[in-house]
Amino acid sequence: MQTSQPHGQNYSAAGNFSPDAVAASMQRGDGGFGRDQETYFDHPILRKAHWGSDIIYYFFAGGIAAASAALASLAKRGGDPDDAELVRNGRYTALAGALVSSVFLIKDLGRPERFLNMLRIVKLKSPMSVGVYALVTFSTNAGFAALDQARADGLIPFNPFGWLAKPVRALTGLPSTALMSSYTGVLLSATAIPVWYTGRRHIPAIFACSAASTGAALQSLLLALFGGSPRTEKKLATIELFASLAEGALLLDWEQRAGDAASPVFTGKRGARLKTYTLGLGIALPALLNLSSVLSRKTPKKHHRLRTILTSSLALFGGYVLRETVVLAGRDSADDPRAYLRHPE
């Protein structure tokens, strides 16, 4: 067992005790810290939300549901018989999306069996409370619309809630849908997390636009897969184009204005992923592919099935990556104490 260790150095001259050597060692965190400590051992000051895939799916499905409902409503109101498939698909997917979204929300709870506790109170100051009621109202309305559609499709003999649906939907339809599409952005922005609160003027709008573009993309995909009018397809493509371009513009504006505060979203691996799958493949590419048909004044005669499937899938995936990036980048940024210190508001 070896015991010897050269010992001479510690008894030699000043070299090993030079202030520089000591200071350097202290700077490296090998020893005491000086008085210019910026943080407490680089520990986070904030605590990160536990949110992960459940919440991302919740956001994603919720946005699609909201947009599908809106598209169905608008199409129904517009009265074009070509849009009948859209109305049907939209209404059913709105309900499905609302249910899927609810499942993920409940699953994410620490105590899922207590999810009804969220209906104990109405707290307008809490975006979570507002959102829960928006979700409940929206889901109810989506249910009403689906029942109406089912009766129209002959799936059920009559709509037992028809009498209730009309006034409720008239009163709450627009607000609940509008909130469904955007409140998730408010949920994130109204926290103490610097990435999110510095982006509060952008994120809710981006989410709303993304809801619209992914909703439209899903409806286009359904039409392409299960049949529908090319004119409807063009309408959807138009909405998708404008919504996604707005989304892209808002994202770039956010990056530009927030600068360092938004760097967890726009730089590094997450940023590369966002830029590739959302901005690039999710917005730019479909826009390019659909641009000519959207801008063309001619009435479309045929489907571009394969193109639609491609652009819709890309748009959907891009919308998913957007939610994923904003949620996860924000969540993890809570671990950086310097972000909080550098971005007081």
Place this chain on the structure above:
Amino acid sequence: MPGLGTLYGRGGATTFLMDLEHADLIIIQGSNFAENHPVGFRFVTKAKERGAKVIHVDPRFTRTSALADQYLPIRSGTDIAFTGGIINYVLENKAYFEEYVLHYTNASYIIDEKFVDTEDLDGIFSGFNPDKGTYDPATWKYELDESAGGEASQADGSADDAKGGGTSPTTGGHPAHGTKRPKKDPTLQHPRCAINVMRKHFARYTPDVVERICGTPKEQFIDLCKLVVANSGRSKTMTYCYAMGWAQHTVGVQNIRAAATLQALLGNTGRPGGGVMALRGHASIQGSTDIATLFDLFPGYIKSPSLERGEDSFENWKKNWAKPTGWWSNWPKYAVSQMKAWFGDAATAENGWAFDYLPLNTGDHSHMPLFFTMKDGGVEGLILWGQNPAVGGQNAALQRAALGKLKWMICQDLFETESAAFWKREGVDPATIPTEIFFMPAAGVAEKPGSFTNTMRLVQWHEKAVDPPDDARSDLSLAWNLGKRVKELYKDSTRKIDRPVLDITWDYESDDPHERALGEPDAEKVLREINGYVVATGEHMKTFADLKDDGTTAAGAWIYTGCFPAPGQNHTRRRTGDGWVSLEWAWAWPANRRNLYNRASADPDGKPWSEEKKYIWWDEEAKKWTGYDVPDFPVVKPPSFRAQPGAKGMDAHDGTAPFLMQEYGVAEIFGVQGTVDGPLPTHYEPRESPVPNALYPHQQYNPVLKEWRRRDNPYHAIGDPNYPYVLSTYRLTEHHLTGAMTRWNSWLAELQPEAFCEMSPELAVELGIRNGDWVTVSTARGEVEAKAMVTGRIAPFKIGPKQWVHQIGLPIHFGYQGLVTGDSANVLPPMVADPNVSIHEAKVFTCNVRLGRRGASHEGPTWLPVPPEEQTPLGTPKRGGRVESGSAEQVDHEIASPSEIMAGARRRHDLDHQESEG
């Protein structure tokens, strides 16, 4: 303990924790007060709030330093140089409290002309016998006034404390002067009066020397001296607080004596906000020494009889210990009462109070020799009560190996400790261990009633809150039931040798059926016996003053007499506080005095020294002493009383003698009796040191320290190049002792989950170690791995323009059992001890450090013998720490680095080979 006992008279803190609030200056040295006595530290913070200054002197910047007003660094093991430096400053500047010193200490007493100081004998005192390795203290005494009458000492002059094991926590073994009076010089001019002998002894302890030896910057040291002087005297007082940082050294007792001496010179002892606060208390250690868990003490600090001192009968025993003058003239009352308590009717005047029942000490049976004997196969069985030597013992590998040589072991503890599980440790095959182990689970403190004696001698009763779980029982229950069963086994014996077992009083049966069913005795019955009672009537004793030496009284420990003065009046249960002295809160020994020697808080005429520092004073009308505390003085003895020549007992003390346990009632700053390594503290290096003794280059370490030169207990050479760093071990707040209770508790385990090694950034830079790296610390006794904690709180000590000593530290709490485990630091130190009390030197020894884990098992010595030609003359001193001539260093020369010393010494050739035995 003897540090205070031999100087003042009682081995215990002179004051109480609450009194710290009244100090103007508090010096904490050899202690990590805030970390190890956090509740007591509250009174330090309260003192600070009232404007007191708090100074912390320590090798490391600890949590105590964090709360101190000032921190001064000191190299481990150099405390006597430091305190001696302050003593020198005080003497040089005549800054001592003259009236106090003149009347209350032996400063004016003239020392026998045959006494020779270390300054004249190159590092040793007169009376050193190099063959025996002990001192004969015959020359350490006063010059007696033959004309003043009185009788000479009755004791056998050759009585030698050191041979009997040397644990004498209060006063020494032999009355040196009989009832004669010493010669005095009240003008303090005589060259041999104690204060001048002391002046000469400490003359070289200048601030320059302190800086060189201790590594404390000179200006800081001088400022401290000034602060000390400014905060002592009539209207200001200061307190010294110390703990294991002073005690756990081969000069431990003298470390403490040095501070006690300083406090006596400054007139701080016995006064509010003054004195020496010995910090102990873990595991009721004060209670342990009071009720005697030391091999050579009976309860109440009565020395057990020793064959080596010729104490083979009651009369011979009494002859050595019943002093003619002072409070110990009452010794027979206490000893007889104790024998009556133990043996009841079987102890009579005719049979020397059953003296023959007592086992006699035949040598040093302290912990270390016990374990050496065990390792050599000489011990059959061991009972461990709440003790964990496998982790707590020095040279832990040896102690663990020793346990494996036992035939049987009983271990009672709260959890399965490392000692109970020594056969499970790394690198050992249980099939090779023959020991039969009985593990008896213990009840925790809330699961049994009993008393706890803390650092201020306060005895507090704690109640039982819940039954212990399953088979766990109190320690008392195990002891009592073992005794009952053994008595039962012996009941038909007719052999004389078995009488002690049969006659020992053993009735502690509980009256509570629930406790009886559990097999638990009545702890209060034990307390009653300790307190004492009148034999005939059973009436409780109210004061030890009523104890008799005629067999009519019984008392297990006279110092506790009065704590339970009547049935139903267990004073240790009381909980009424008043914010300061709190005489109605529990009960302190002796006789509920909180601040000892408090007669010294009044001047020789009985008036307080000042209004600010009023404590006890003489009430001329009521003709008695009165004040805020129980007077530590015969209550009706006036200050004007003067002893007649040849007077005996307490009549031999004047009305101005506060230290009534001492021979002449004065504090013995020149220690005529009690310490075996000298009447005055002297700077020696620790047993292992990287540097030679700058003051006495020929006397490296304490000449009479206890060491055991065996192959399995190797010591490092001075300046041994293989072990260039100094290692100190210590405790953390979060864990308790060996972690036997705390490392099994998740809330505490998470606070300090792993062993770590604190080191300075300078050393880390040199060795390429980063914070958090695994490092291995090694000595010749073994290796230990820990994570490096690189921190600026540890700094190298500058002891010369180009010379530095690196120091590292390891907490002692870790072992291989528990929720969190780690290597035990105590594998590293050797077994070496202070000669007075056999306390181990844990605070300073040498080591090496390297980056990396230790790898294979670390049991056993790793030392490879250094070939003779590579050994240094300083490296391996002869027994007694003597270094041969030819390598003498003058103090005022620059200390060379060890490599230079080695080079020079090789030229001079004189090698002493390390002996190995066994």
Place this chain on the structure above:
Amino acid sequence: MERVADGVVTESAMGFFTDVTLCIGCKACEVACKQWNQLPSDGYALTGNSYDNTSRLSSTTWRHVAFVEQMDREVPAASRWMMMSDVCKHCTNAGCLEACPTGAIVRNEFDDVYVQPDVCNGCGYCVPSCPFGVVAVQPKSGVAQKCTLCYDRQKDGMEPACAKSCPTDSILFGRVDELRVKAEARVANLRAQGKEVRLYGVDGEETRDVGPLNAFFLIPDRPEVFNLPPKPVLPSRFQPAAYTAGLLAAAALTALGARVFRRAGGAA
């Protein structure tokens, strides 16, 4: 029950004054809290960060002692080692309370912020809403947990476990208005001795959003040195801008949709 209004502390508020200059880092507060509330340990790992091995407050650590070493080789007398017992601040305007959708987090009759463990469903929204990073959801119980200011002990007239166990009274418990008086006196005392200290959570800029803190501190250095935010934010303040952005976008998209799906004949 009195409520706090406009940042003014009402008579009934009970809280803590934690004085860093008296803390000896013994962690009795951490242990007493864990014992009283029967909380599990957070795991066993040496962090190497001075004597702090529990790192921060969590769902199962409700008192946490931070250790800050500032060693100065140039001027040794300036070296110091500061210790601070951190705790939930029981803010006057509590981010967690505002965020809670079930109403589990309430302000009790002692004016302290309390999470009702039988109501909380673990949505976790309080967690990123706390500007001090205090409250957390415990994975095992599934509910959010934090310091209750020993609500159960207070109801029986006892002081919280941490305050009771603190040997140097670094942690004082009592009425917030009375504690503030003591704190101001202590600050004056220390400043007279030449020490630079300040109060955190009384009326400094850190109270701009969250209001006065019922658990406030005396600190001898900047807040971030002790892992405290110098300017903690109250998240509800961000909602107006966020809602506006979202609803404006939704409105614009609805208009777009209405245009695209306009009725035949041009009516939109």
